[in-house]
Amino acid sequence: GRLNVLANVANQRLKEIFTEFDPVPNEEGEESSGDVKYHLGTYSESKNIVSQREIKLSLMANPSHLEAVGPVVQGRTKAEQFYNDDKKGKKAMSILLHGDAAFAGQGVVYETFHLNDYPQYTTNGTIHVVVNNQIGFTTDPRVVRLSRYCTDVAKAVNAPIFHVNADDVEAVMHVCYAAAKWRNTYYKDVVIDLVCYRRNGHNEADQPAYTQPSMYQKIEKHERVLSKYKDQLIKAGIFSEEEFQDEVTKYKEICKDGFDDAKNNPEPKLESWLHVPWKDFYQRDRETLNMSATGVEETELSRIGYAMSTDPGDGFAVHTGLTRMLKKRKEMVDNQKVDWALGESMAFASLLRDGVHVRLSGQDVERGTFSHRHHLLHDQKLKQDPYVALRNLYPHQAPYTVCNSSLSEFAVLGFELGFSLNEPLSLVCWEAQFGDFSNNAQCIIDQFISCGQDKWYRQCGLVVLLPHGYEGMGPEHSSARLERFLQMSIDDPDTLPDFSDKFEVQQLYDTNWIVANCTTPANYFHILRRQLAMPFRKPLIIMSPKSLLRLPEARSSFDDMTQGTSFRRVISDASVPASEDVDKLVFCSGKVYYDLEKARKSSENGANISIVRVEQLAPFPFDLVKNEVDKYPNADIVWVQEEPKNMGAWTYVQPRILAVLDGKKSAKCVARPPSAAPATGNKNTHKAQQEDIIGRGLSLQK
Numbered sequence: 001g002r003l004n005v006l007a008n009v010a011n012q013r014l015k016e017i018f019t020e021f022d023p024v025p026n027e028e029g030e031e032s033s034g035d036v037k038y039h040l041g042t043y044s045e046s047k048n049i050v051s052q053r054e055i056k057l058s059l060m061a062n063p064s065h066l067e068a069v070g071p072v073v074q075g076r077t078k079a080e081q082f083y084n085d086d087k088k089g090k091k092a093m094s095i096l097l098h099g100d101a102a103f104a105g106q107g108v109v110y111e112t113f114h115l116n117d118y119p120q121y122t123t124n125g126t127i128h129v130v131v132n133n134q135i136g137f138t139t140d141p142r143v144v145r146l147s148r149y150c151t152d153v154a155k156a157v158n159a160p161i162f163h164v165n166a167d168d169v170e171a172v173m174h175v176c177y178a179a180a181k182w183r184n185t186y187y188k189d190v191v192i193d194l195v196c197y198r199r200n201g202h203n204e205a206d207q208p209a210y211t212q213p214s215m216y217q218k219i220e221k222h223e224r225v226l227s228k229y230k231d232q233l234i235k236a237g238i239f240s241e242e243e244f245q246d247e248v249t250k251y252k253e254i255c256k257d258g259f260d261d262a263k264n265n266p267e268p269k270l271e272s273w274l275h276v277p278w279k280d281f282y283q284r285d286r287e288t289l290n291m292s293a294t295g296v297e298e299t300e301l302s303r304i305g306y307a308m309s310t311d312p313g314d315g316f317a318v319h320t321g322l323t324r325m326l327k328k329r330k331e332m333v334d335n336q337k338v339d340w341a342l343g344e345s346m347a348f349a350s351l352l353r354d355g356v357h358v359r360l361s362g363q364d365v366e367r368g369t370f371s372h373r374h375h376l377l378h379d380q381k382l383k384q385d386p387y388v389a390l391r392n393l394y395p396h397q398a399p400y401t402v403c404n405s406s407l408s409e410f411a412v413l414g415f416e417l418g419f420s421l422n423e424p425l426s427l428v429c430w431e432a433q434f435g436d437f438s439n440n441a442q443c444i445i446d447q448f449i450s451c452g453q454d455k456w457y458r459q460c461g462l463v464v465l466l467p468h469g470y471e472g473m474g475p476e477h478s479s480a481r482l483e484r485f486l487q488m489s490i491d492d493p494d495t496l497p498d499f500s501d502k503f504e505v506q507q508l509y510d511t512n513w514i515v516a517n518c519t520t521p522a523n524y525f526h527i528l529r530r531q532l533a534m535p536f537r538k539p540l541i542i543m544s545p546k547s548l549l550r551l552p553e554a555r556s557s558f559d560d561m562t563q564g565t566s567f568r569r570v571i572s573d574a575s576v577p578a579s580e581d582v583d584k585l586v587f588c589s590g591k592v593y594y595d596l597e598k599a600r601k602s603s604e605n606g607a608n609i610s611i612v613r614v615e616q617l618a619p620f621p622f623d624l625v626k627n628e629v630d631k632y633p634n635a636d637i638v639w640v641q642e643e644p645k646n647m648g649a650w651t652y653v654q655p656r657i658l659a660v661l662d663g664k665k666s667a668k669c670v671a672r673p674p675s676a677a678p679a680t681g682n683k684n685t686h687k688a689q690q691e692d693i694i695g696r697g698l699s700l701q702k
Contacts, residue, residue, distance in 0.1 A: 001131070002038035005097075010059040011044040014258025015265065016272045024266045035455040039063060041275030058275045060418075061456040063447040066102035070112045071411040072448065075418025076276070077123040082401075083357075083423055089124025089187055096128050100150040101136025103128075111411035113157045116189055120361070120403035121415060124187040127179050128154065132166075133198035138211040151193045159189040166196035169229045197222070270457045276421045278459075289505045289536075294529040295563040296350045298336075302558075304349040304393065305333035305342060312387040317380040325374065336558040340549045341372045343521030343556060347528040349390055351427055352397040356532055358390075359401040361416050362431035362465075366404050369433050369467065372549040375402045409440035413464070417448055420462040424537055427528065428462055435466030435480020435543065436678070449539045450488040450512055461537035463528065468517070468543035469591040470642040470679055472686035479643060479678035482617075485515045485541045486652035489618035493655035496662065499623045504569065507619040509536055515618040517543040517590040517649075519571065522556035523615050526567035543590055553594055569616040570624035576610040578631035583608040583700050585628065585635040587657070589617060589649055592642045592693070599694045609698055610635065617649055620656045629660055637667040640697035642690070644675040670697045 006012040020037035041061035048055050060076065062069035073094050080092035103109055115121040130151055136144050145152075151161045160182060162175040172194065179190045197219055201208040209216040230244050271277075309329035311318055318326070329342060338346065348358045363369070366376045376386040390400040405412040413430050420428035432438045438445065445464075452458055466480035490512045500506065508514065518524045524542070531540055548554040559565075576582060586609060588596060593613050600606040612628050614621065629637065637657065641648040650669045657667045672679075672689050680686050 006038075006040070006042060006059065010042050010057055011046060012042045012059075013272065014255060015261040016269060018259050018262035019266055019268045021262075022266065023268045033451070033454045035061070039455070040273045041456060042273055043275050043277050060275050061273075061452075061458070063455075065443050065447050066099060067106040067108050067112075068410075068414065068443050068447060070096050070098075070108060071115065071414030072418035072421075072444075074112060074115060074121070074123050074126070075415035076421055077126075077418075078121065078415070079419040079422030081123065082419075089122075090184075092123075093183065094123050094126045096126055098128060098130045099136070100130055100132040100134065100141070101139065101144055103130050104145040104147075104150040104153060105136070108410045108414070110153055110156065111406070111408040112415075113154065113159075113189065114406055114408075115411060115415060116157070118403075118406065120401060121405070121412075125183040126189050127183055128159075128189065128191040130191065130193045132193050132195050134195070135198060135208075135212060135215070137202050138208070140212070149193065151191050154189065154191045157189060159191050161191040161193060163193040163195060166194040167225050167228060169225065169232075199224075273457055275456075276458060278424050281424045281459075289502055289509055291505050291530065291535070292533040293563065294526045294533050294567060295561060295565040296346070296529075298558055298562045300350060300353070301338075301346055301561060302333060302336075304346045305338070306330065307349070307389050307393055308342060308345045309333055310389070312377060312384075312389075314384075315381075316377070316384055316387060318377055319380055322374060322377065332555070337555045338521045338525075338558070338561070339372075339555050340521045340524065340545060341368070341374075343525040343561070344373070344528070345375075345390065346561065347525045348400065348427070349393055351529065351532060352390065352400055353394050354532075355396075355398045355425070357398045357401070357423070357426040358429075359403075359416070359419065359426065360429045360431065361401075361403050361405050361412065362429075363405055363407060363433040363437075365431050366402050369431075370546055370549055409437055410444060413438070413441040414444045414448070417444060417460065417462050420460055421458065424459070424461065425532070426461075427531055429465060430462065431465035431544070432467065432480070434477045435468040436476055436478070438464070438466055439481060445485075446488070450485075454512060459537040460539050461531050463531060463540045463542065465542050465544045467546050469546050469548070470686070470690065471547050472683045473546075473679075474681040475677040475679045479647065480543055481647070481678070482515070482517070482543055482643065482649055483647045483651060485513075486618055486649060489513065489515060489652070491619040491656075493620075493652075494659055496626075496659045497622055503623055504621075505534070508534060508538060511538060511619040513539040513541060513618070514616065515541045515543075516616045518545075518615050519548070519590060519593050519613050520554065520556045520560070522560035522565070523568055523571075525556075525561050526565070527616075530567050545591060548591055548594070551594060553597075567616075569614075569621040570628065571613040571615060572628060572631075573610040573612055576607070576632075580632075580634050581608065582610050582632040582635045584610070584698075585632045585637050586611045586640055586697055587614055587625070587628075587638070587653070588612075588640045588697075589614045590642075592640060595690065595694050596640060596697055599698055603698055605698070605700050608700065614649075614653070617652065620653070622656065622660060625657065626660045637661065637665055638670055638697065639667060640670045640693065642693065643671060643678065644673060645669055645671040646674040647678060 003017060006017060007014055039062055041059045043058050045054060045056050060069055060073050073096060077092055077094040081089055084091050086092055132150055134141060154161055162179060164171050164175045166172060175192055179192050182190045199219055233239060234241060309326050351358055367374055376388055378386050416428055416430040452460055468480035470478050516527055596611050600609060610632055639650055639653055641650055650671060670693055
């Protein structure tokens with residue numbers, strides 16, 4: 001069925017489809033795992049023979065995880081409408097194909113349906129086509145749903161549902177015309193339930209009669225739909241048996257020609273499977289990989305800072321608590337300092353100035369889960385619309401979208417992924433309410449984000465913000481499961497790479513995604529801007545902070561953000577110069593640095609301990625870690641983390657640090673004891689564990 005859609009709907013060349021059955025390595029040396037051919041997507045342009053208009057059709061690549069691609073398609077469609085100023089959905093629309101069992105059984109279908117009622121997520125109506133085989137693999141409908149129809153979930157949004165006998169071709173066409181007219185009249189979802197059957201098993205080699213003997217005895221005797229429709233047309237005098245056979249022969253010849261072409265030219269063309277053709281973007285020469293600067297002029301930082309600190313005026317009644325916040329922001333800008341929220345705003349604003357659309361989505365992102373962002377100011381007298389400073393900075397700036405999402409992770413993250421795939425010159429961010437809530441969207445992370453380029457040859461610049469850090473908030477509000485993201489990172493842990501002049505950018509080019517745990521607003525500012533400075537696109541996973549949002553020590557100077565500055569993959573210890581007398585070299589990442597630094601200041605041995613922050617964990621900064629090790633040749637090496645030893649970054653960094661040490665030393669880990677739960681729910685236990693970690697991390701005892 002999927003191959004049929006690829007060939008006859010999406011107009012994929014038969015040669016390319018046949019090639020995927022027995023491909024040879026690509027001459028260009030593209031390293032890719034690829035995917036089974038019926039998961040691949042493609043893109044085509046054709047002309048409507050009735051309207052004579054050009055039609056662009058994108059068939060999205062999808063995994064075997066049923067219905068997971070639905071919100072991705074919706075996000076991609078929304079982006080098409082957004083960038084073409086198609087507010088009513090008259091230029092772009094989505095069609096989703098479903099199976100009956102998955103449509104009724106997968107919760108993401110319900111999540112995706114509801115997105116269509118939200119202004120920043122609506123695609124102005126989708127046509128849903130359910131291929132209702134009346135069976136789910138081997139399971140009868142009576143045991144997989146309570147309702148009579150597999151499409152009853154659509155009743156939740158009052159979508160009209162057309163049930164049609166798929167053996168009646170004319171009736172199917174009539175229903176399709178009616179559904180199209182509904183969508184283009186009311187711009188709401190509509191469902192077509194194609195009541196049909198599956199002639200073979202779940203695949204061609206499967207034997208369905210094992211579990212459904214009665215059904216398949218009937219199917220075996222049932223006349224095929226093509227034969228039925230042929231007899232109907234011949235009886236109506238539309239064509240003869242001979243003319244029909246001629247058409248069948250012609251199509252078989254087309255298939256044979258494609259098959260022969262694939263045998264004679266077996267090298268696959270990867271560009272044939274790009275379902276989002278970023279024009280010119282993939283033409284860049286990898287030998288000239290260069291990143292543009294990420295620092296910004298000091299005058300622009302001040303301008304943005306004051307704009308984000310200013311009351312809208314004109315009678316706009318800002319909440320008194322926010323008036324105090326704006327005043328404190330202004331004081332920071334006066335002193336050329338930024339906190340986390342201001343650093344983020346400066347990154348966004350400077351990109352908007354350069355014509356880059358910025359979109360921030362997720363639960364409570366307008367205010368921020370921790371009440372730190374406040375990108376929308378609300379008039380307390382309810383007389384004026386909410387004010388968004390980032391939309392009022394420059395005369396010809398790019399649009400800024402910030403939108404609270406529904407209480408969904410799976411569908412919303414999928415939606416934002418789809419949105420990010422449309423335009424490489426955009427910054428699309430999704431923020432989880434708490435980092436560990438992202439595991440509700442694990443399917444999108446595992447099947448699309450981490451391996452999308454490897455499987456489907458597509459790049460993606462999506463930013464995923466996951467609040468992470470141990471502040472005694474319990475097992476569900478502490479860990480963003482950093483270890484899972486690092487485990488899926490592809491840099492070789494056991495081999496020390498060659499360090500060339502372009503090692504940093506080459507690493508980024510080769511990786512599947514970037515995982516970072518920043519400790520300063522300046523570094524957060526730079527890593528966001530670096531997403532657009534790279535001559536390619538990679539997903540960025542950030543362990544974003546909670547307590548650091550307001551920690552006075554976690555502020556940055558303008559000096560770290562102006563022209564000539566850039567993202568620092570590793571932050572050295574400026575207070576401890578290179579020396580053979582340093583006894584201990586502590587590597588860490590994220591919030592724990594500030595706890596270590598505070599304790600070191602009161603320690604008698606502080607001068608003999610260097611604390612180095614690894615800000616970019618993946619790809620691992622082998623070169624800079626080696627520089628730090630070489631600066632302190634006699635120091636013991638320790639990795640300190642807040643997470644339990646079986647979680648966090650340790651299992652990822654350990655072999656890589658050992659590769660740097662090249663057998664000359666060992667490296668130890670200081671962490672919470674191994675645990676099934678990420679964190680304790682007892683405040684006193686948390687405090688005792690944290691004190692123990694900091695104490696052992698700074699101890700000079702062997």
